[in-house]
Amino acid sequence: MTTPSSTGAAPGAGTRPAPAQPAGATAALVLADGAVFWGRGVGAAGMAVGEVCFNTSMTGYQEIITDPSYAGQIITFTFPHIGNTGTNDEDIETVTPAARAVVLRQDITDPANWRASRPLDAWLKSHNLPGVCGVDTRQVTRRIRDGGAPNGLVVHAPDGRFDIPALVREAGAWPGLEGMDLALEVSTRQTYGWDESVWSLGHGYGRQADPQYHVVAVDYGAKRNILRCLANAGCKVTVVPATATAEDILRHKPDGVFLSNGPGDPAATGEYAVPAIQGVLASGVPLFGICLGHQMLALAVGGKTAKMARGHRGANQPVKDLTTGKVEITSQNHGFVVMPETLPKNVEVTHVSLFDGSNEGLRLTDKPAFSVQYHPEASPGPTDSHYLFDRFVDMIAAHKKTK
Numbered sequence: 001m002t003t004p005s006s007t008g009a010a011p012g013a014g015t016r017p018a019p020a021q022p023a024g025a026t027a028a029l030v031l032a033d034g035a036v037f038w039g040r041g042v043g044a045a046g047m048a049v050g051e052v053c054f055n056t057s058m059t060g061y062q063e064i065i066t067d068p069s070y071a072g073q074i075i076t077f078t079f080p081h082i083g084n085t086g087t088n089d090e091d092i093e094t095v096t097p098a099a100r101a102v103v104l105r106q107d108i109t110d111p112a113n114w115r116a117s118r119p120l121d122a123w124l125k126s127h128n129l130p131g132v133c134g135v136d137t138r139q140v141t142r143r144i145r146d147g148g149a150p151n152g153l154v155v156h157a158p159d160g161r162f163d164i165p166a167l168v169r170e171a172g173a174w175p176g177l178e179g180m181d182l183a184l185e186v187s188t189r190q191t192y193g194w195d196e197s198v199w200s201l202g203h204g205y206g207r208q209a210d211p212q213y214h215v216v217a218v219d220y221g222a223k224r225n226i227l228r229c230l231a232n233a234g235c236k237v238t239v240v241p242a243t244a245t246a247e248d249i250l251r252h253k254p255d256g257v258f259l260s261n262g263p264g265d266p267a268a269t270g271e272y273a274v275p276a277i278q279g280v281l282a283s284g285v286p287l288f289g290i291c292l293g294h295q296m297l298a299l300a301v302g303g304k305t306a307k308m309a310r311g312h313r314g315a316n317q318p319v320k321d322l323t324t325g326k327v328e329i330t331s332q333n334h335g336f337v338v339m340p341e342t343l344p345k346n347v348e349v350t351h352v353s354l355f356d357g358s359n360e361g362l363r364l365t366d367k368p369a370f371s372v373q374y375h376p377e378a379s380p381g382p383t384d385s386h387y388l389f390d391r392f393v394d395m396i397a398a399h400k401k402t403k
C-alpha cells in the first residue's frame with residue numbers, strides 16, 4: 001500500500017474535526033493543534049512526544065536517526081523511500097539514538113544492500129523507537145514551512161485503539177524545545193580517548209596510529225563522524241563531558257579544543273558551557289565549534305541565539321564562505337541560530353546560508369577560534385566542507401609555532 005491512508009486537517013484546523021480513523025490504521029502523528037495524520041505503525045509500539053521537524057536528505061537515514069542533536073524531536077523524512085537499504089552496525093553516530101520517533105511516506109520495504117545486517121523496522125524496534133508510515137509527509141512539511149515546527153507525538157498501537165483527545169492534550173502539554181537543556185542527557189558521563197578514523201570502502205573504519213596533535217572534544221552530544229574527521233586530520237582526541245570546566249579541559253594540555261554539536265536550546269546550555277568556553281578562550285588554546293558548539297561559542301563571547309521557525313535539516317544546504325567567496329553544499333541540522341547583530345566587534349561573520357541569509361559561521365579576530373553552524377563531517381551529506389578540519393589543524397600548527 002503506497003497511498004497515505006488519511007491526511008491531517010489543514011493548518012489552523014484546531015476548529016475542524018480530525019479525520020476519522022481509517023480501517024487498518026495502527027499509528028498516527030498527532031499534533032498539539034489537533035491535526036491527526038493516520039498511518040501504519042513501524043518500529044516499537046508505544047508513544048513518543050517531541051518537536052516535529054523535517055529532514056530533506058535522500059540518503060543516510062540511519063546516521064540522521066542516530067545524530068544525538070535530534071534528542072526531543074520527531075523526524076519527518078521528506079524523501080519517500082526510507083528503509084530500503086536496511087541498517088548496519090557501522091553507519092551510526094551514537095549507540096543509542098536520541099531522536100524520539102520517525103514519520104515516513106512509504107512502507108518500509110525489505111532491505112536491498114550488501115551492507116545491510118537488519119531491516120530498519122527491526123532496528124527501530126530494538127531501539128524502542130516508534131514510527132508511522134503511510135503519512136502524507138509533503139503535507140506535514142508544508143505545515144512546518146508555513147506555521148513553524150509544531151509539538152506533536154507519534155503513537156503506534158498495534159491493536160488500533162487510540163484515545164485521540166487524550167493524545168492531543170498530551171502533545172499540547174509538552175513544553176517545547178525552547179529553554180530545554182538536552183546536552184546533559186546525551187553527553188558522555190566519563191572522559192575517554194578516541195582514535196577511530198573515517199570509513200573507507202574495503203577497509204571500514206581506520207585507526208589514527210600516529211597523531212600529531214592532541215584535541216580535547218567537549219561532548220554536548222557529539223556525532224562520531226566529527227571525532228573520526230578529527231582523527232583523520234592527525235589528532236588524538238580526548239572526549240570530555242559537557243559539564244567539564246576550563247580546568248578539566250586544560251588539564252589534558254590540549255593543542256586544540258573542539259566544541260561539539262548537540263540537542264536542545266543553546267541558551268539553556270549556557271550555565272555550565274559558557275564559563276568553560278570563556279576559560280579556554282582566555283588560555284589562548286585554538287578552538288573550533290560545530291553547530292551547538294558554534295552557538296555556544298557565540299554565547300561565550302556575548303552574542304545571542306534565537307529559535308528558528310522551521311530550522312535547517314538536510315544534506316543540500318548552500319552556504320557561502322565569505323572569506324573565500326566559495327559556495328559549499330552542506331549537511332545541516334539546527335533549529336536555533338546565532339543572531340549576528342548581537343555579536344561583538346571582535347567577531348567576524350564568516351559564513352551565511354544562501355537559503356535565508358542566516359548566520360552559518362564566525363571567527364574571532366583576536367583569538368584562534370572559529371565555528372560553523374553546519375556539519376562539515378557530513379554523515380550523511382556532501383564532503384565540500386571537510387577543509388574546515390584542516391583549517392583547525394593549521395590553526396593549531398600556527399599557534400604551536402608562536403609558543
Ligand SMILES: NC(=O)CC[C@H](N)C(=O)O
Pocket residue numbers: 069260261262263264265266290291292293333334335336337
Ligand atoms: N546539530 C546541532 O548541534 C543542533 C544545535 C541546536 N540544538 C539547534 O537545534 O540549533
